[in-house]
Amino acid sequence: MDCAAQQSSELTIIITTFNRPRMVLNAVHSALNQTLESVEGLVVDDGSDQKPELPDHPRLRLLTLEENEGVASARNAGARAARTRWITFLDDDDVESASLSRTRMATIPLGPPTWCKDVQSWISMPSAGTVAQTCVGESREPSTATTNCG
Numbered sequence: 001m002d003c004a005a006q007q008s009s010e011l012t013i014i015i016t017t018f019n020r021p022r023m024v025l026n027a028v029h030s031a032l033n034q035t036l037e038s039v040e041g042l043v044v045d046d047g048s049d050q051k052p053e054l055p056d057h058p059r060l061r062l063l064t065l066e067e068n069e070g071v072a073s074a075r076n077a078g079a080r081a082a083r084t085r086w087i088t089f090l091d092d093d094d095v096e097s098a099s100l101s102r103t104r105m106a107t108i109p110l111g112p113p114t115w116c117k118d119v120q121s122w123i124s125m126p127s128a129g130t131v132a133q134t135c136v137g138e139s140r141e142p143s144t145a146t147t148n149c150g
Contacts, residue, residue: 010038010085011101014078016071017045017092021052030095032057036102040084046074 013031017024024043031041032055041060045052047068054062063081065074079087088104090096 011036011105012040012042012078012082012084012087013090013096013101014075014082014087015041015043015090015092016074016078017043017048017052018068018071018074019048019050020092021048021050024052024092025054026095027090027092028054028060030098031090032060033098034096034101035099036105039101040082042078042082044074044078044081046071 013034015024015027015031017027028041028043031039039059041057043052043054043060043062045062045064047065051064052062054060061081063077065077069077075089078089086105086108088101
């Protein structure tokens with residue numbers, strides 16, 4: 001992902017996959033086809049023998065884990081690698097409606113975010129207008145130390 005795309009994104013859709021290189025493409029396309037344009041897609045390959053062949057897109061990245069560690073570890077790796085203020089998860093066998101990310105972002109209250117060392121879950125309930133993020137371990141204020149852009 002180039003720096004301009006990184007700085008303009010506000011939501012990362014983390015898609016974990018293991019040995020389903022064709023199936024993950026549907027999830028990737030649904031992430032990239034969101035009506036909210038400030039979305040980055042992050043595919044976490046959890047040590048697959050069959051590597052996914054992803055489209056070349058400025059808002060899509062691939063993180064490859066050396067060994068299969070399970071979906072929870074893959075999600076945490078994706079959460080640590082995300083470059084955006086907000087994250088959500090999408091299974092490799094699911095697709096999102098094109099407006100879901102826009103709806104999610106509309107439910108987030110304004111204010112400073114809390115970042116988690118390890119994320120357990122991020123739950124959005126648009127009908128109730130609430131968002132909850134459950135942290136595991138220490139929480140901290142956002143840091144720009146992980147960015148490669150000036």
